[in-house]
Amino acid sequence: MAVWTLGINHTTAPLDLRGRFAFAMDQIAPHLHGLRQTLNRMPEAAIVSTCNRTEIYCAGEQSELEPTLGWLANSAGISPDVLRSHTYSLQDGLAARHAFRVASGLDSMVLGEPQILGQLKDAVRAADAAGALGTTLSQMFQRSFAVAKEVRTSTEIGAHSISMAAAAVRLAGNLFEDLGKVKVLFVGAGEMIELCATHFAAKSPKALAIANRTLERGEKLASRFGGEVMRLADLPDRLHEFDVVISCTASTLPIIGLGAVERALKKRRHRPMFMVDLAVPRDIEVEVKALQDVYLYTVDDLAGVVQTAQANRQAAVAQAEAIVDAGVQSFMHWVDQRGSVPLIQQxxxxxxxxxxxxxxxxxxxxxxxxxxxxxxxxxxxxxxxxxxxxxxxxxxxxxxxxxxxxxxxxxxxxxxxxx
The missing domain is CATH 1.20.58 (Methane Monooxygenase Hydroxylase; Chain G, domain 1)
Known part of the structure; x- marks a missing residue:
């Protein structure tokens, strides 16, 4: 049995290219079906898609990395040769080791961040619901979750990390002397927005609002922090009211355009706006960054902020890598034993x-x-x-x-x- 993975992440591909390979969760099932139909003998498959990575994991009788690359390139309408220079491909033990490191937060932009484990579990559930998850991948992912749990409980891998949300608050604090006097708008109501809202709410801002496609979900989040909720359709007319805008939705197209921000700045008489776009693909048009009174940061822009206290984490990283290596060795031993099953049955x-x-x-x-x-x-x-x-x-x-x-x-x- 062969195991292979192919992917792009924040270290191999720029934000705009990653955005072309963002798979919405409700589209995972048809994409998995198309992938498996493209490859020979319908291998096991799972797709992991987050703001920092898109990865395909497969298991079958023989490795099919090139056809997998071809399918992924075709999904975004680019040539395999262009995509190849931005991808990494791993097989068998190295593929398993990568999955274990991802689950443990060792391959994240924010070292040790916990969100990726939940995202990985969501991807596995989606693959299982689509009928694409077989014995080998299921075993690999379940072992990766166990390794991640051991890493988090046995090491201090996340003790010194700075999350994206905390980094956004820190940068906003550099621009505004007193965050208690600013009005903050969150666009979206997902896990990342909830995390950011929690961090900003701790600074007791003057006002806090949630703009979301569905009011029900927005109201639920806004009620937690004593904020108001608004429709996305009202966003262009009210954008000027807010000093800080944090956006992270699953939209495939930008929802905050250059024109809307220019009009907002005019109404604000060019008082500065701090904006963070955590979405992949982008929620805020890239041209907004060039505006004189806007301080716009993307997930990639935050990389320098979150990679602090690196020296303090080296011992924890070494300990975590040892746990991962032991997990990989155990998994590959299981895979080798699986090769004898047909003979044993006969x-x-x-x-x-x-x-x-x-x-x-x-x-x-x-x-x-x-x-x-x-x-x-x-x-x-x-x-x-x-x-x-x-x-x-x-x-x-x-x-x-x-x-x-x-x-x-x-x-x-x-x-x-x-x-």
Whole structure:
């Protein structure tokens, strides 16, 4: 059984390219179906898609990295050659090790961040619901979750990390002297927005609002922080009211355009606006960054802020990597054992067939009135002859070299002393 992964992340591809490979959760099932149809023999498959990465994990009889690359490139309408320079591809133990490191937060932009584990679990559930998750990938991911749990409980990998949300608050604090006097708008109502709202709410801003496509979800989040909720359709008319705008939605197109921000700045009389676009693809048009009174940051722009306290984390990283390595070794041992399963099944089936045949013969002898001892003797001899027939045949057939190999095998399997 071969295991392989192909992906792009924040270290190999720029934000705009990553945005072209963002898969919405409700589209994972059809994409998985298309991927498996493209590859030979419908391998197991799972797709992980976050703001920092898009990865495909597969397991099948043979590795099919090139067809996988071709499918991924085609999904975004670009050539495989262009995509290849931005991807990483790993097989077997290295693929498993990558999955374990991702789950443990060791491959994240924010070292040790916990959100990726939940995103990975969502991807596995989606693959399972789509019927694309088989025994091998299921085992690999479940082991990766166990390793991630051990890393988090046994090391301080996340103790010194700065989350995206905390980084956004820190940068906003650099621009505004008192965050208690600013009005903050959150666009979206997902997990990342909830995390950002929690961090900003701790600074007691003057006002807090949630703009979301569905009011019900927005109201639920806004009620937690004593904020108001608004429709996305009202965003252009009210954008000027807010000093800080944090956006992270699943929209495939920007929802805050250059024109809307320019009009907002005019109404604000060019008082500065702090904006953070955590979405992939972008929620805020890239041209907004060039405006004089706007301070716009993307997930990639925050990289320098979150990579602090690196020296303090080195010991925890080394400890975490050791846990990952042990997990990978255990998983690959399991995979190797799985390769023997068909032979074991055949051997058991053959032994059952011999047993059934000798039992049927014994019952006939008993029905004819034969003595029980005689029947038992015949039963034992029949089973013994059937088990030894192949070995005896090999010892009397073939050339000298073949007989020597057979002799060594027979001594190993039949004549070795019990320890």
């Amino acid at each position: 051997l058991n089936a053959q032994a059952d067939a011999w047993r059934a045949a000798e039992l049927a013969r014994a019952r006939k002898l008993l029905a004819k009135g034969e003595e029980i001892d005689t029947v038992l003797e015949a039963l034992s001899k029949g089973l013994t002859q059937k088990m030894l027939h192949g070995a005896m045949a090999e010892l009397h057939a073939g050339d000298g070299a073949a007989r020597e190999r057979a002799s060594n095998a027979i001594q190993h399997f039949f004549l070795r002393k019990e320890r």
